[in-house]
Amino acid sequence: MKKELQDKLFKDFSKLYRQRKLPMTQTCMCWGIETGSGWFQLIYDLSKAIVKLDDTVEAVQVKEKFGGLRFYVSGGKEETWRKAEELIDEAEDKSLHVCEECGEPGRLRGVGWVVTLCDKCWDIRGIK
Template identity: 40%
Template sequence: MNKELDEQLCQKYPALYRDRNGDKGDTSMCWGFACGDGWHTLIDVISELLTKHDPNICAVQIKQKLGGLCFYHDSGDDYALGVEMTAFTISKTVCEMCGAPGILNNKGGWLSTLCDEHGDQHSAADNRDIDISSVADLRLGAAWSRLCAILKNSAHWHTEHNGRPASTFFINKGKNGRLLIKAFSDDQLTRGMVDIIAGYANRIDEHSGMVIGG
């Protein structure tokens, strides 16, 4: 990530990134935000949620791995995990270079999520084919539909494979044009998932998926 965006995040969330210039023997944050600029907004939303949830959380490593954004912290709980795991899934639909909707590209074994402009013809998978049938009745724009489908599909996965309680969601576009999501669940992992989905949705255009003001 470029220096300007790096500094912006560190200034906005000084506690979360207090080890940004730490010793490499102690923290991998010394390597900075080891990913492209296109994920800056997603990292901004993660940072906001984690800081609000627990002001003591400290980021220890942020990097691109297998085409997705890996965000690791020093301690934390199910809420933080819900935010970070879902952010990884979201990132695999967002171009790492520019933030536009992206698909997974495979260049000689190196996976990265890229848009049509930054990627090439050899896509390993097309994330635009995310099954949005579970949210089709909401009549949201394409980008918001993808995000809500990620939420529902992930929640379903955690119920099936991870022993999490089943959740019901109320999803609605408010009069102010913002996406509202309410989970009828006390499960902290689910709360983290909802907050990152709603938080990122409200930073992008409902239809195009482009970052608003970005």
């Protein structure tokens, strides 16, 4: 993800992403947001919803795997963690329909190594 977009997430949800300052021996968050910039809005909306639900949740890792978003958290209150998991599941499902490069509607593509891209970004990448 582009640095300025990642910085916005870290700035607006500094508590959720507080692990970004920890060393790599303690968290995967030190690697930053490991997705394309196309998922910025999706991750922004998810972050907002989680913080609103429970501001004790901490993001541990945010990355792309098998063409979809993976958002791992720790902490959180006992009475809200199930709802937080639901929000995360929803966003992970949605990511399979959003181009990871540009944020336009996309779909899962590729064999073996899969990505979620729109037609245009898929053409640019040129993998057939």
